[in-house]
Amino acid sequence: MAVMINVPETAAPGEVVEVKIIISHPMETGFRTGSDGKLVPRNIIHELTCRYMGQEVFRAELHPAVAANPFFSFFVTAQESGEVELSWVDEAGETVTETRPIEVG
C-alpha cells in the first residue's frame, strides 16, 4: 500500500505545523458491480488517527462517499521532539501504522 506522509522534519517550539497524508486505497463503496455482475464487497478505510507525544491529536471517520486515495491535511502544535504516528484501518481488516520523526527546538 503506497502512502505519502509529510511531517516537517524540524519545527520551533509552539509552531503550528501541517501534517499531510495521502493513502493509496480503492475506497470500494460496496455499491459497484464487478465484471461477474456481483457486488464488489465494501472496503473503505473507516478510521484514521494521529498520535503525537502519546496523545491522540487527530481522528477522522470516513464514509463510502469519500473518494479513492483519500488525502488528509491537519495542523498540530509542535511541542517536543518525537514521533508523529499515523494509523488507519480498513474493512478488509488491514491496519497500517506509519511514524515520522519531528525535531522540535
Next chain:
Amino acid sequence: MAGQVERAEGGAAPRLRPPRDICRKARWSGAVVAAVLAGAAGAQDGRVSTYEQMAPELRAMQDDDFSNPGLLWAQTGEELWAEPSGADEVACAECHGAAEEMAGVAAHYPDWDEESGQAVDLAARINLCRQRHQGAEPLERGSEALLALTTLVALQSRGQPIAPSEAPQMEAVRGQGEALYSTRMGQLNLACATCHDDLAGGRLLAAEIPQAHPTGYPQYRLEWQEMGDLDRRLRNCMVGVRAEPFAAGSQEFVALEAYLKARAVGMEMEAPAIRP
C-alpha cells in the same frame, strides 16, 4: 502504413507542423482568453494546457506532490524499477541507473522502434524493454504495474518541453495521426477536430472543451479515481461519439498520440497531471 515508409537516412529533420488552427484562436471564449492573458505557460501562440482551465483547487492538487495521487503510482514505480524481474532476473535500474537518468525521455515519445519497425509509445517501450532485456512477459496495457512504471518515467520529464521524436519514420506516423484526428467517426459523426479545434474553449454541458494537448499523461482523473493512459482518455472520447474504440496500444492510438504531441510541441510536460 508507417511500417512501409522508406528510411530517409541523413535526410532533413522532420518538419513539425504548428497547430493548424492558430488563426482560429482569436475567436476563443473569454475564459480561455483570460487564462492566456493571465500569463499561462506557452500561451503566446494561443495554445493552452487544460491545467489553465481547471479550478484553482485542482491546480493546487496537481502542484503539491503531497496531494497529487499520481505520485503514489510513481512511488510504486520506484519499487518496480529496483526489483529484478523476468527470467533474466534483472531490474530496470541495473541498466538505466536511477529513475532520474530518464529525464527528458518521455518528452519525445512516441518514438520509432527499429527492431520491430513500428512506432511505439512509452508504455509499449517499457514492455519491449521487459521482453528484450528482462526476459519478462509484457505487462497488460492499463495495468497498475505498467501505469506505475510509465508514471515514474514520465515524472522525470516534468517541466520539460514536449520535443517530438526526430526519427524520419515518425513523420508518416504523425500524418496518419493527423488524418485520424480529422476523420469523422461514430454515430454522432464527429472528428476529434470538430470539438478540440473548432469548439475548444466552448462548453460541453458543464465541462469546458479542452484543446487536447497531451501534456500530462499518464494522468489522474477524478472521474476515474486512478491513473490512466492517453489510450484510455481517447477511448473515452470515442465511446462518447459512439464509435468503436481502437484497441489499447494499437497503432491508431500511437499515431494519434504522435500527432497530438507534435501539435503540442514545446508545451510543458506535467505528468502526472490531475484532471477533473
